[in-house]
Amino acid sequence: MIEPVFDLTFIWAFIIAFGIIMYVMMDGFVLGQGILFPFAPNEESRDVMMNSVAPVWDGNGTWLILGGAGLLAAFPRVYTIILPALYIGVFLMLAGLIFRGVAFEFRFKAKTSRYLWNWAFSGGSIVAAFAQGAVVGSYIQGFNVVDGVYVGGAFDWLTPFTVLTGLGMVAGYGLLGSTWLILKSKDALQAWAYKVTPWLLLTVLVVFGIIGLWTPYVDNYVYLRWFSGISFIWLLPVITLAFAWGILSSVKNRHDSKPFFATMGLFIFTYLGLIASKFPYVVPPSYTLWDAASAHESQLFLLLGLLFVIPFVLVYTAWTYWVFRGKVKAGEGYS
Amino acid sequence: MELDPLLLSRIQFAFVVSFHAIFPVFTIGLASYIAVLEGLSLKTGNPAWERLSRFWIQVFAVVFGMGVVSGIVMAFQFGTNWSNFSMASSNFLGPMLSYEVITAFFLEAAFLGVLLFGRDRVPPGVHFMSAVMVATGTFISAFWILSANSWMQTPAGVEIRDGLYHVLSWSEAIFNASLLYRFMHMLLASFLTGGFVVLGVSAWFLLRNIDTDVHKKALSMSLWLVLIIAPAQVLVGDFHGLNTLEHQPTKVAAMEGNWERGTGVPLLLFAIPDQENQTNHFEIGIPKLASLILTHDMEGEIPGLKDVPKHEQPPVAIVFWSFRIMVGLGLLMVLFAIAGLVLRYKGRYATSRPFLQGLRFMSLSPFIAVVAGWFVTEIGRSPWLVYEQMTHAQGVTPSLTGAMALFTLIGYIVVYSIIFAAGLYYLMRVLYTGAPSTSTIVGERQERRAKRPLSAAEASWEIEEGKS
Ligand code: HDD
């Protein structure tokens, strides 16, 4: 079926893509705290790390739920194929998110068992981040689908390639976490964050580089997209590298906020590169956006509400960040 | 034995949703209570309200956290275990769940941060507004999810084309026949939960003679609340039952344990339903009462389970007994509310030890009633997933194997047991420590105003520790 380019499906693809990258960046720096947790200089630093995200983590995680619900609403084929395909992986991710989420509450209240919640927080974050990276990897690999139903096995999602993308995600979130810390902390902890950031960046670049080189061989479609002639698509990795350089130089100049925003840029352009590689396939190799879309009236019904509500969501979310602006101190708990 | 992915998925779904549900019913009620306390504190300036509010916010934070993490699981259950059902109903359920996220979850999450951590970063009025926003978010959330659930009970406004539901009328689908009753019943259940927990905890403090002035205030408030809400719940429950009689007669037959359609049906107080032989054993009942309650006529006709073939009957015993547990607890709540009124007139509601002891135990009752109520609703609907249109067996994920389902079922049980035990432990600690004292509050305010340098942080961490 031929569709005009600016139909609802297209708008919805944009919205879902926006929701996913919002999730990745917002929860990314929260999960990043958990990933860096075991390496933090001391217990007081861990208090600061946790306090720096405690007021906002719930809202950040909500983008994930929007991603899930939004997929069900706008692209049900994606929701109902990818979730069964990743059944075990999704469970691991959820279990990770559960432990990391309750650790926020329990660690504050724990005395002798605090080290257990340190482990829950960091173990949960690492497992969740890895599982999310594996999701990206299996998306690149594609899914075994017949007649709109997933027919593959329980562990198709776990291959050397997806293990690598999982590790890439862990490193990437670690980078978001460390640059967030540069923004929100002071003194010794900030100095530590400055120190680890270049190493994390290096790891990310190496892993992303290998993934980038490997991907065209995992998937012929991607190969053709990139190598069947020079196109604008090559701008994306170039911009990504420019952001990497931005991170490095701003860390060197001991800039407070630039490293974090440059890392966001790095993520956005890597993500755009991924989208550009696969477009318009959403359940590779079988379904495009339009095959996977829900009924027109459902997309419209939700879109109307969304366009009305999302500006409010963005405004009051921004407002909470404004309320909690500035450097974080260790002793701030409930009041 | 062959592992059945369908059965395991049903057990898993029942487990994770029951687990999730006990937290929201509490937080919906408690959020409103905190908003009221914050409002009173703002209006009167009496520090007692702020102390109560601070105390209950600590409880709220733990419970809300558990509600959120178990809720995230729910958002993916439909896709992982019920993908055929999700696909078929996506045109309706997708927008419902998405509206819940954008209108409720973001609202709750954003203002929760300010409610928990922002007391001295925003003016008191804004802090109060945050409490109101969180409470509002919980109502909105309940509305959407109950609409989705009610639509599965009493589907409307849709037509099936090529195996997929297509929405013809959004208003008919959203405001389907059972939504109003279910929403009212659930809201009252939430207020009862909040009310009875506050009662139980206040009673516990009074019994231990801690902070009696503050907790007596809370006790008195909540007794007035349940005096109105508990009888109202019985009334709304009755209407809910009448609505079910109209739309899902087989479920009502299971609730009543009634096999043969007939007139002048007795209300069974006790029976052991025997699905195999399609009859009851050891029946004890009050003649004609079921007919009277359900049709408001002693000779009214009540549907029977045998109206439908055996394989379309729900598991009767669970439905029958869950219903009795819920109604029994509901009546007990009314009794306690009235006892509170009587004791108030005698001036003894805050001192009568048997009454306070009883209230302590009653704080568990709403949770049991809520889960029992949902068992009636959901198990009474089986074998239908969408009533009379789609069965559980048609909705389950085709690629799911028994081993996969068993793995995650055990996984969820293990994970939830750990966090539930820990949550309970920390809650008990919060409850045991009690409300922060007025002097701590004043001291903290001055300390914060002094804008401590980071070096003071260690000391202040110790204060935090001692307090929690
Ligand atoms: C504090 C909790 C609580 C209490 C005291 C009661 N209920 Fe309830 N009941 C619920 C909490 C609840 C619930 C968990 O919220 C349910 C499950 C689904 C729903 O709509 O509400 C429910 C379902 C439910 C249903 C099933 C409706 C259906 O699925 O079609 C009926 C008929 C009643 N209730 C009737 C009553 C009556 C007559 C009560 C009188 C004492 C009563 N409930 C007390």
Ligand code: HEM
């Ligand atoms: C809040 C408390 C709830 C509880 C305790 C609860 C409990 C249950 C139980 C015990 C079953 C199993 C029925 C059976 O296998 O015969 C079930 C099924 C189901 N419920 Fe609920 N439910 C709740 C709310 C909801 C809501 C709000 C929704 C929808 C939005 C929902 C959707 C479903 C679905 C899709 C099933 C079918 C899958 C299955 O049978 O396992 N439930 N629920």
Ligand code: HEM
């Ligand atoms: C009677 C049934 C239900 C009610 C009344 C209810 C209500 C709520 C409420 C008030 C919250 C806010 C957190 C809290 O207070 O614990 C919440 C959280 C959540 N619920 Fe439920 N819910 C129900 C069932 C479900 C079901 C079946 C789903 C799955 C689709 C679901 C998905 C979620 C999610 C994803 C969250 C987390 C939101 C966040 O991060 O803030 N809920 N629920």
